[in-house]
Amino acid sequence: MTLTSYDATAAALDLLAGRPLVVLTGAGLSTDSGIPDYRGPGSTARTPMTYQEFVSGPPARQRYWARSHLGWARMHQADPNPGHMALAGLDGAGALRLLITQNVDGLHERAGSTTLVALHGRISEVVCLGCGAVTERSALQDRMGRLNPGHLQRFADVLARPDGDVELEETSDFVVPACESCGGVLKPHVVFFGENVPADRVERCFAAVDALGDEGGALLVAGSSLAVMSGLRFVRRAARAGVPVVIVNRGATRGDELADLRLDVGCSDFLPALAAQARR
Incomplete structure (x- = not known):
C-alpha cells in the first residue's frame, strides 16, 4: 500500500x-x-549512451568523454x-x-x-577494453585537461545530467586519450546500458x-x-x-x-x- x-x-x-x-x-x-536523477519528479527524459554505441567508433567516444570530462569535475565535488x-x-x-x-x-x-x-561499478575508475588495466579516473581527468586546454572553462555553464553527464553537442574536436599501457580504448569502469x-x-x-x-x-x-x-x-x-x-x-x-x-x-x-x- x-x-x-x-x-x-x-x-x-x-x-x-x-x-x-x-x-x-x-x-x-x-x-x-x-x-540529477533519471526518472524522479521533474527529471527530463533522456537515453544514456549504450555500450554498443560507445564501442561503435571514435565519434561516440568523443561525445562521451567530452561530456564526462565536464560532468566528472562537478560530480567529484559532491558530498x-x-x-x-x-x-x-x-x-x-x-x-x-x-x-x-x-x-x-x-x-x-x-x-x-x-x-x-x-x-x-564506480565512475572513479577507468578500464582499458584492450588490456583490462584499471586506473584512477582522476589521472585520466588530468590527461584530458592537458590534451583539451580550456574545455572546462569554455563549457562551464552547460546543464548537468545524471551519472556525470552534461548537455553538450560540440564534441568533435575533443581529444580522447588512449590507454598508457597498450594504446587501447578507455571506458569508465561502470556497467553501461547494454552490458x-x-x-x-x-x-x-x-x-x-x-x-x-x-x-x-x-x-x-x-x-x-x-x-x-x-x-x-x-x-x-x-x-x-x-x-x-x-x-x-x-x-x-x-x-x-x-x-x-x-x-x-x-x-x-x-x-x-x-x-x-x-x-x-
Missing part, C-alpha cells in the same frame, strides 16, 4: 525495527547531493548527504547485512559504508536477500524507481520469499505492487530517522 503521511513513516520504522536489513539504493538518494550518512550509521551499528547501490558516484563509500556492492552486471556481484546480492528469510530481515529500497531489472530482481526475489519490502522513493516505482509499505517521502528525511532508531 502507498502511504505518504507521518503515520506512514511511523509504520515503516515499526516494521523495520530490530530487523537485519538489505538496502537497495538508486539515483534518488543522491539528488540531495546535487546529482554525501544525510541519507548516505544514515546508511553508513546503520552499517556501523551492525543493522545492515548488505548495501546494494545502483549508483556509480561513490558517495556511499565516502560516507563510510563498507558492507557494500557497487552493482554498476550485464558481473555475475559475482549479482550472486552476492541474491545470497544476502535470501538470508533475510532465515533471519527475519527486510529489504529496504531507497531512491530507486526500479525501472531496470538490475535492481527490480532483488525486490522480486524478496517478495517471492515472503521477506518484507519497504520502498522509499519520490514518485512511483516498478516494484510498488510488491511492497509491504510504500512511502512517497525523501530519503534524507526517512533514513536518518531509521538510523536514529537503530542506535537506541
